[in-house]
Amino acid sequence: MRKILFISDHGDPLIPLGSKQAGGQNNYVKHLALQLDGLGYSVDIVTHWSSEQKPAVEQLGERSKVYRFAGGQKGFVDKRQMFTLLPRLYEEMTETLDISSYDVVHTHYWLSGVLAYNLQKEYSFYWCHTNHSLAIAKEQGTGFIESKRKHFEKLIMEQADVVIATTPNEKQQIEVFTKKKSAVSVVPVGVSPVYLTSPEEVDQFAFPYYFYAGRLETSKGIFDLLEGFRHMLKKYDVPDNVKLLIAGGCPESIDIKNYCPKSEPLKEAIKGMEDRVLFLGPKNEKQLKNLYGGALATIMPSHYESFGMVAAEAQACGCPVIATHVGGLKDVVKSGVTGLHIPKANVQKLSESMAYFLKSSPKLLKMRRDAKQYAMEEFNWSLISRKVKELYERKNAYISLP
Numbered sequence: 001m002r003k004i005l006f007i008s009d010h011g012d013p014l015i016p017l018g019s020k021q022a023g024g025q026n027n028y029v030k031h032l033a034l035q036l037d038g039l040g041y042s043v044d045i046v047t048h049w050s051s052e053q054k055p056a057v058e059q060l061g062e063r064s065k066v067y068r069f070a071g072g073q074k075g076f077v078d079k080r081q082m083f084t085l086l087p088r089l090y091e092e093m094t095e096t097l098d099i100s101s102y103d104v105v106h107t108h109y110w111l112s113g114v115l116a117y118n119l120q121k122e123y124s125f126y127w128c129h130t131n132h133s134l135a136i137a138k139e140q141g142t143g144f145i146e147s148k149r150k151h152f153e154k155l156i157m158e159q160a161d162v163v164i165a166t167t168p169n170e171k172q173q174i175e176v177f178t179k180k181k182s183a184v185s186v187v188p189v190g191v192s193p194v195y196l197t198s199p200e201e202v203d204q205f206a207f208p209y210y211f212y213a214g215r216l217e218t219s220k221g222i223f224d225l226l227e228g229f230r231h232m233l234k235k236y237d238v239p240d241n242v243k244l245l246i247a248g249g250c251p252e253s254i255d256i257k258n259y260c261p262k263s264e265p266l267k268e269a270i271k272g273m274e275d276r277v278l279f280l281g282p283k284n285e286k287q288l289k290n291l292y293g294g295a296l297a298t299i300m301p302s303h304y305e306s307f308g309m310v311a312a313e314a315q316a317c318g319c320p321v322i323a324t325h326v327g328g329l330k331d332v333v334k335s336g337v338t339g340l341h342i343p344k345a346n347v348q349k350l351s352e353s354m355a356y357f358l359k360s361s362p363k364l365l366k367m368r369r370d371a372k373q374y375a376m377e378e379f380n381w382s383l384i385s386r387k388v389k390e391l392y393e394r395k396n397a398y399i400s401l402p
């Protein structure tokens, strides 16, 4: 078994991360494909042609390739509009690629799952699915209801041969939602190998800071964080040089030269703290590694989260994490050991937890070491990709059953 097809329609693995609609899924697809490539597989990745600067086909690793299809609309398409592109994507994909040549089709997010659901009517293949985010979790966390998506997520998960849940919490949610009795396997997400190498001696910022990385969206808790930071400044004795650094967003939303946001709601949220809160714009892995490594704590204040890659990456860099007690973050951060859990959207608790990391202590140094140790053991792609390989290879056992 050597040929795998990944479908990741709104998650191009080779576009810069941190901006609109480009985050954890893109990163997961890239690193898992690279690892599988290293294990001898060839992985073809189908994605929507969201960046006009990118070529139609691009090499990834030694044997693998990214195939970009316009689906009738080249350039950025919001994932909420992407459903209507699926029939054209289906046509382009089946005209260009020989679907019957793949041993495994691994889909990412429900939109890609819809494509495989339809492909199954014409072709035979072993189907593996990763959700990356779940409509029911989003509904619980934000109140936002996506009925069509829920309908398809159920079909996809009941139809796929194997579903990867990235945390025990996600597995539990899937099992309640789908009544699927078997074939939901927990395989965590890894962090880029860059985060597992020894830190470089880079003294990037000569002041203490808290750190956030990710999409600048309400559901990621960015506004809770800004309010929590403001609360901490009011309530605690915080030295003048302590700052909050924020990575993510795109050049259209961030004035990167002046470290400030262009969007009105964010400008409003930092009023009076402009000298304390710095927006850095999107950062790459090497830059993030230094940023995580030097932070007092990384904050992940999400309203829902299947896994939470930023929390795993920060811990890999020896940085404790303050994370909301939601979804996969319940498993990814060990409260009191590698960081602290706080309730969702609780400004008071968030500011208290931030204040806890203000002064260095032997206890906090131990937390930093434990965070690193935990991440090295749990979020290592080279071990995780072997678990995925085992799931793919179950295909043979499955076929030989009487």
Ligand SMILES: CC(=O)N[C@H]1[C@@H](OP(=O)(O)OP(=O)(O)OC[C@H]2O[C@@H](n3ccc(=O)[nH]c3=O)[C@H](O)[C@@H]2O)O[C@H](CO)[C@@H](O)[C@@H]1O
Binding pocket: 017, 018, 019, 022, 023, 024, 025, 027, 028, 132, 133, 134, 166, 189, 213, 214, 215, 247, 248, 249, 281, 282, 283, 284, 285, 288, 304, 305, 306, 307, 308, 309, 310, 313, 328
């Ligand atoms: C709401 C939800 O369920 N989200 C899930 C979604 O990803 P989601 O897009 O929400 O992403 P995460 O927050 O997990 O990860 C963001 C990624 O973007 C990178 N980044 C961020 C800012 C920046 O400037 N540069 C940069 O490279 C981070 O290093 C990280 O690797 O799929 C991920 C992978 O399955 C899961 O971990 C998330 O739980």
Ligand SMILES: O=P([O-])([O-])O[C@@H]1[C@@H](O)[C@H](O)[C@@H](O)[C@H](O)[C@@H]1O
Binding pocket: 011, 020, 021, 022, 023, 024, 025, 026, 109, 132, 133, 134, 138
């Ligand atoms: O949680 P949700 O809003 O459905 O969708 C999320 C997207 O906004 C994000 O761009 C993607 O990388 C995640 O995998 C997830 O799909």
